[in-house]
Amino acid sequence: MIPLVNLKRQYASIRADVDKAVSAVLERQHFIKGPEVAAFEKAWCAALGAAHGYGCANGTAALALALEALGIGPGDEVIVPAHTFIASAEAICHVGATPVFADIRASDYTLDANALPLTSRTRAIVPVHIYGTACDMAAISMVAERHGLVVVEDAAQAHLGRFDGQALGTLGDAGSFSFYPGKNLGAYGDAGFVLARDAAVAERIARLIDHGRRSKYLHDIVGYNQRMDELQAAVLRIKLARLEEWTSMRQQGARRYDERLKAAGFKVLEADPRAEPVYHLYVVELANRDETMQRLKTEGIESGVHYPVPLHRQPAFTEFGLRDGALPVTERVAGCVLSLPLCGSITLDEVDQVCDAFLEVARPC
């Protein structure tokens, strides 16, 4: 059996440390706003070279908190790619703004900076570093600067990914991360993180996360309860120590997939030359997806589709939706991408097993 993500194997490799860290939190009986969250915030900011950042409840909240702190709200249009997880656009709706769906590049599946649907109401861009590979942040930043827009990076799939040597999440006005269990850095429950370039924006984010508090009984603004908790932070601190090693294993696995699948004529992710992808998912295009998934399943190999229904065609977004055919690259890609097993604890032998099974049945587009 080869799962898409082998979390059980990962846990087995860190069990002693995790159990000890979790026990320490239980002994301390300090679950909210304690030393673990503070230490993790410091460590994650240091890992990214970020000036300001805060733990929060999940990646969706992280994105909404960043948008709200940057003043995005009702009447504002926010450009977001249609080829992403629904949360990228949900967060825009949560602050009362309007998501405007954009197409992607065929090479790396990220937001196409040459096809941004700008209007007089556009106020922000949410580039999504999908699959762990960087958007063209140089081109996106240039458009943002020219039109006076804010940029909030959705780096939920891109922990330790880089663009031009700089950590993803630190290139925009703000950046958001998810530590959902299956992400490259995953908690044992929900958790997320928000970065901001500007100290005042960061301060506002910190207040919004914790009921708009200035002090225990004084609240400056109406905020939320979107805090990260101590148990999650304790787990994340243990895992962060291994993240570089796990990322390198993902990159090695992806290289092996690339070699074997490209040689057989398949289109795989072609990262921007300035990007250092961290492969949250390994994606390949093929002509007979259903048949291939079925066959892999009978051989005990899990696969997935990220994402089969583009956001501009989702029932939840009917109000903001676009007609069929409006985003041609997104729609074509949604119909032909398949995600193969990849995680920090996969072996190259397993990658070869997946390739053998895949190449027996899959046909290139």
Ligand SMILES: *Cc1c(COP(=O)(O)O)cnc(C)c1O
């Ligand atoms: C996982 C994910 C999110 C949401 O994160 P949660 O922690 O599940 O709320 C947002 N955007 C993208 C691209 C994601 O993959």
